[in-house]
Amino acid sequence: MSLSKDDDPEVRALRAQKKSPFLSPAQAAFYLGLSERTLQEYRTAGTGPRYRRHSRHLRYHIDDLDRWSQQQGEAGGDA
Numbered sequence: 001m002s003l004s005k006d007d008d009p010e011v012r013a014l015r016a017q018k019k020s021p022f023l024s025p026a027q028a029a030f031y032l033g034l035s036e037r038t039l040q041e042y043r044t045a046g047t048g049p050r051y052r053r054h055s056r057h058l059r060y061h062i063d064d065l066d067r068w069s070q071q072q073g074e075a076g077g078d079a
Contacts (some may be wrong), residue, residue, distance in 0.1 A: 025039055032069060
């Protein structure tokens with residue numbers, strides 16, 4: 001079973017990035033290369049990227065995702 005274009009997370013993330021800087025948790029997780037569950041765990045622990053509530057919906061701004069990712073450092077770097 002293949003995904004339709006609208007169900008493909010990569011397509012949705014790219015479309016969202018072009019139209020809006022705000023991504024859903026599923027799109028944000030895909031953008032970061034994480035599972036939604038891992039992103040949720042980071043959010044619960046307060047260690048993940050900044051997020052916002054738009055009404056009852058969680059949204060991640062793409063700049064916040066980039067900033068958080070850069071702050072995580074590089075694997076194998078000097079600590």
